[in-house]
Amino acid sequence: GQNIDQPTEMTATEGAIVQINCTYQTSGFNGLFWYQQHAGEAPTFLSYNVLDGLEEKGRFSSFLSRSKGYSYLLLKELQMKDSASYLCAVRDPGNTPLVFGKGTRLSVIA
Amino acid sequence: KAGVTQTPRYLIKTRGQQVTLSCSPISGHRSVSWYQQTPGQGLQFLFEYFSETQRNKGNFPGRFSGRQFSNSRSEMNVSTLELGDSALYLCASSPESLREKLFFGSGTQLSVL
Numbered sequence: 736g737q738n739i740d741q742p743t744e745m746t747a748t749e750g751a752i753v754q755i756n757c758t759y760q761t762s763g764f765n766g767l768f769w770y771q772q773h774a775g776e777a778p779t780f781l782s783y784n785v786l787d788g789l790e791e792k793g794r795f796s797s798f799l800s801r802s803k804g805y806s807y808l809l810l811k812e813l814q815m816k817d818s819a820s821y822l823c824a825v826r827d828p829g830n831t832p833l834v835f836g837k838g839t840r841l842s843v844i845a
Numbered sequence: 846k847a848g849v850t851q852t853p854r855y856l857i858k859t860r861g862q863q864v865t866l867s868c869s870p871i872s873g874h875r876s877v878s879w880y881q882q883t884p885g886q887g888l889q890f891l892f893e894y895f896s897e898t899q900r901n902k903g904n905f906p907g908r909f910s911g912r913q914f915s916n917s918r919s920e921m922n923v924s925t926l927e928l929g930d931s932a933l934y935l936c937a938s939s940p941e942s943l944r945e946k947l948f949f950g951s952g953t954q955l956s957v958l
Contacts, residue, residue: 783946826944836887
C-alpha cells in the first residue's frame with residue numbers, strides 16, 4: 736500500500752516560486768499525479784510523472800525520483816489565484832485505485 | 846462536452862437513515878470512482894467501477910455500497926447513517942487511456958444530524 740506525505744500548509748509571496756514536496760512509500764509504482772483543489776471546489780488534474788525527471792507545463796512543473804520515492808510540484812510566478820490545496824496521488828501497478836495524500840494548502844500573499 | 850454531474854448537491858439526513866447519491870460521468874468515460882472528503886482525512890477512496898463491474902473497493906464498512914449502470918451512470922448508497930458519515934462525496938470519471946486523470950464532479954455535501 737501507499738504512505739503519502741506532504742506538508743500541511745505553505746505560504747508564499749505573489750510573483751515568487753514555491754516548491755511543494757511529496758514523498759511516498761509504495762510496494763510498486765505506476766505514476767505520481769498532482770491535483771489542484773480550490774476551496775469549495777472539486778479537484779482538477781494538473782500533471783503526472785511516470786519516469787524520473789522534470790515535466791514542465793507553463794508555470795507549473797513536476798519532478799519525480801522513483802528511487803527516492805520523492806516528487807515535487809514547482810509553481811513559478813505565483814499568482815493570487817494559485818492559492819489552493821495541492822494533492823499528490825499515486826497508484827500501484829495492476830488493478831489498484833488512485834490514492835491521494837492529504838494535500839498541501841498553499842496561501843499566496845501580496 | 847458536459848462534465849461530471851452529481852446529484853443532489855446538498856443533503857441533510859438523520860442518524861439511521863439511508864441515502865443514495867447519483868453520478869453521471871463524462872460521455873465516453875466508462876470508469877467511475879467515488880471518494881469521501883473530510884477536513885481531517887482528505888480524499889479517501891470508496892469505489893471504482895468499470896463497465897458495470899466493481900474494479901476496486903476502499904476500506905469502508907459494508908454500509909457503503911455502489912453500482913454502475915449500462916450507461917456508465919453510477920450510484921452510491923450509504924445505509925444506517927452515522928454522524929461520522931458527514932462529508933463531501935466526490936464522484937470522478939476517467940478515460941481508459943489514462944485512468945488516473947480523474948474528472949471530478951462538484952460533489953454531494955452530506956450532513957448527518
